[in-house]
Amino acid sequence: MAAGEAAIRPREDVPLAPLTTIGIGGSARWYLRARTVDEVRSGHAWARDRGVPLFVLGGGSNIVVSDAGFPGLVLHVGVRGVVWQRSGDDAVVDAGAGESWDDLVSEAVEGGYAGIECLSGIPGLVGGTPIQNVGAYGQEVADAIQSIVALDAVTNEMVSIPAAECGFSYRNSRFKRGDAGRFTVCRVRFRLRRGRPRVAYPDVIAWVERSRLREPDVRDIRRGVLEIRRGKGMVLDPADPDTRSVGSFFVNPVVSAALPLESGAPLYPMADGRVKIAAAWLIQRAGFPRGFEAGPVGLSSRHPLAIVNRGGARAEDVLDLACRIKRAVLDRFGIALLPEPVFVGLAGDARVRFLQRAD
Numbered sequence: 313m314a315a316g317e318a319a320i321r322p323r324e325d326v327p328l329a330p331l332t333t334i335g336i337g338g339s340a341r342w343y344l345r346a347r348t349v350d351e352v353r354s355g356h357a358w359a360r361d362r363g364v365p366l367f368v369l370g371g372g373s374n375i376v377v378s379d380a381g382f383p384g385l386v387l388h389v390g391v392r393g394v395v396w397q398r399s400g401d402d403a404v405v406d407a408g409a410g411e412s413w414d415d416l417v418s419e420a421v422e423g424g425y426a427g428i429e430c431l432s433g434i435p436g437l438v439g440g441t442p443i444q445n446v447g448a449y450g451q452e453v454a455d456a457i458q459s460i461v462a463l464d465a466v467t468n469e470m471v472s473i474p475a476a477e478c479g480f481s482y483r484n485s486r487f488k489r490g491d492a493g494r495f496t497v498c499r500v501r502f503r504l505r506r507g508r509p510r511v512a513y514p515d516v517i518a519w520v521e522r523s524r525l526r527e528p529d530v531r532d533i534r535r536g537v538l539e540i541r542r543g544k545g546m547v548l549d550p551a552d553p554d555t556r557s558v559g560s561f562f563v564n565p566v567v568s569a570a571l572p573l574e575s576g577a578p579l580y581p582m583a584d585g586r587v588k589i590a591a592a593w594l595i596q597r598a599g600f601p602r603g604f605e606a607g608p609v610g611l612s613s614r615h616p617l618a619i620v621n622r623g624g625a626r627a628e629d630v631l632d633l634a635c636r637i638k639r640a641v642l643d644r645f646g647i648a649l650l651p652e653p654v655f656v657g658l659a660g661d662a663r664v665r666f667l668q669r670a671d
Contacts, residue, residue, distance in 0.1 A: 320354045337377025340386035347390045355387040371436030378657030379627045401506040409439025421534045425504035427456040432534040433541040439497040443487045450512035454480035458503045462495040509533040544615040557618040562591040562649040598640035631663040
């Protein structure tokens with residue numbers, strides 16, 4: 313064992329479905345809960361020495377696991393600890409990858425800090441936010457990230473990567489593209505500032521107007537975002553079957569402003585001259601309304617972007633419905649929806665290849 317590596321003993325044949333928000337998937341051949349950076353490093357070394365594949369699991373909110381499970385080591389990152397450094401109205405907060413994302417947002421908002429208030433209610437852990445460049449209601453986590461600390465699987469060394477080198481783009485990052493699987497996020501550092509919240513998204517603007525708030529603060533906006541998300545079934549609730557999902561299954565596509573679309577299509581201008589169109593609008597007009605049912609899976613009764621496990625669903629069912637939706641939108645509008653979740657143990661599946669095609 314190399315210096316600095318912790319002694320570990322992974323468990324065998326651990327069910328993964330209970331560790332996901334959609335409640336689907338087989339078992340991990342081996343499973344390790346890594347609570348320290350040394351255990352993260354040791355998990356990588358363990359898998360490398362045995363020549364087995366490794367998958368890094370966070371909060372389980374944005375993944376679809378194969379019915380056959382995962383044939384290697386699932387490394388469940390649980391590095392904890394939050395450290396605040398405050399200076400006047402500015403703050404830098406260093407959070408472990410295993411911390412609850414919404415708990416961190418709540419703590420920031422209670423301190424009056426702006427920068428992540430519109431990301432309230434998003435399930436999962438801190439470590440997953442830079443990978444997906446999590447965003448909602450006109451705000452994305454890339455705007456607040458200063459740097460991340462991660463294990464580089466190539467060198468087996470811990471590295472600090474500044475935000476400028478993370479390759480952030482709309483719902484994307486280098487950790488999801490060319491460097492997928494290379495870096496395991498252990499800590500994330502955010503820069504926040506006391507001040508006015510962001511009120512730029514139509515849903516949030518409408519909530520502020522309905523609430524008759526002339527000068528909403530970050531606490532108001534968090535309250536509003538949580539209310540909006542609950543109304544769409546996007547806040548986890550064990551008693552609410554509409555929340556048994558991976559969250560939004562498809563990313564809102566960014567298309568040419570010259571693309572002909574039906575009158576009334578909700579379009580949001582982007583900085584590069586293109587426009588973002590609501591995937592939910594496309595899905596509904598392609599024949600999949602809220603509450604659509606397809607056996608044990610379906611769409612949320614409150615938001616057509618969420619594919620839900622209605623009870624006893626398998627990954628096969630989720631993939632089949634997702635492909636039906638993508639094909640219908642492609643045939644009607646010529647727009648290829650792209651999936652947001654990560655597919656685990658499904659390498660080589662033709663449906664996954666189709667879902668991930670951008671053309």
